[in-house]
Amino acid sequence: MLDYNHRPGIAERINAAVDAALEAERAETPPRDYLGASRLGHACERALQFEFAGASKDEGQDFSGRSLRIFAIGHELEDLAIRWLRAAALDLVTRKRDGGQFGFSVAGGRIRGHVDGIVAEAPAALGLRTPALWECKTMNAKNWRETVAKGVTVAKPVYAAQIALYQAYMEAMVPGISANPAIFTAINKDTAELHHELVPFDADLAQRMSDRGVRILRATDAGELLPRIGANRDFFECRFCPWTERCWSLPA
Numbered sequence: 001m002l003d004y005n006h007r008p009g010i011a012e013r014i015n016a017a018v019d020a021a022l023e024a025e026r027a028e029t030p031p032r033d034y035l036g037a038s039r040l041g042h043a044c045e046r047a048l049q050f051e052f053a054g055a056s057k058d059e060g061q062d063f064s065g066r067s068l069r070i071f072a073i074g075h076e077l078e079d080l081a082i083r084w085l086r087a088a089a090l091d092l093v094t095r096k097r098d099g100g101q102f103g104f105s106v107a108g109g110r111i112r113g114h115v116d117g118i119v120a121e122a123p124a125a126l127g128l129r130t131p132a133l134w135e136c137k138t139m140n141a142k143n144w145r146e147t148v149a150k151g152v153t154v155a156k157p158v159y160a161a162q163i164a165l166y167q168a169y170m171e172a173m174v175p176g177i178s179a180n181p182a183i184f185t186a187i188n189k190d191t192a193e194l195h196h197e198l199v200p201f202d203a204d205l206a207q208r209m210s211d212r213g214v215r216i217l218r219a220t221d222a223g224e225l226l227p228r229i230g231a232n233r234d235f236f237e238c239r240f241c242p243w244t245e246r247c248w249s250l251p252a
């Protein structure tokens with residue numbers, strides 16, 4: 001009898017078909033024409049500039065099918081976290097009355113952010129102050145443990161920058177949101193453990209990130225390149241950057 005499961009290459013063939021479908025779906029998605037506020041804490045301003053300008057990534061650096069699956073799983077897990085927090089009696093609002101996502105748009109729509117949720121109310125026993133921004137991330141076990149040990153501000157400064165900016169920019173829509181600490185949830189993708197942390201508003205960080213956004217827009221409009229973060233292409237950030245070739249072939 002034929003053993004179909006052990007037919008050589010079946011997993012590879014199916015995976016390749018899945019990846020091709022996901023990559024084709026992604027290719028159909030129009031590129032962002034704004035600077036994502038969730039990205040403004042990225043270490044390198046030049047990389048943010050490339051991202052905003054929609055510069056083509058180096059060969060082989062576009063998101064693979066696997067990366068796209070990782071993002072999709074993260075989104076699904078965030079939906080689960082919403083269910084779990086609501087089951088714990090948190091009044092977590094994730095959609096506006098018209099069904100749209102909460103978010104903000106500044107600098108003429110060129111800087112935007114979408115909010116995971118807002119905790120409008122919570123049981124008194126939890127000791128939360130509301131309204132509070134809710135931000136949720138999924139992580140592998142190593143990153144999750146580091147976040148638990150050091151706190152999100154130290155372990156994941158990009159997320160801390162995102163939270164500060166979102167608190168600042170959402171204040172006009174949700175008065176009081178910046179006066180209350182944000183609630184940060186991290187899901188351990190390997191173990192299903194949950195981490196929750198209160199993040200007080202850091203006005204200085206929000207201002208620095210907002211200034212950074214403006215600097216990136218202005219430099220891009222003026223056709224100027226912002227400085228590199230690294231002194232050479234072996235610098236840590238540069239080794240993992242999707243624009244390494246482009247960046248290091250351009251003037252400093």
Ligand code: SF4
Nearest residue numbers: 044228229238241247
């Ligand atoms: S290669 Fe390095 S300096 Fe250039 S954009 Fe990427 S991270 Fe920034």
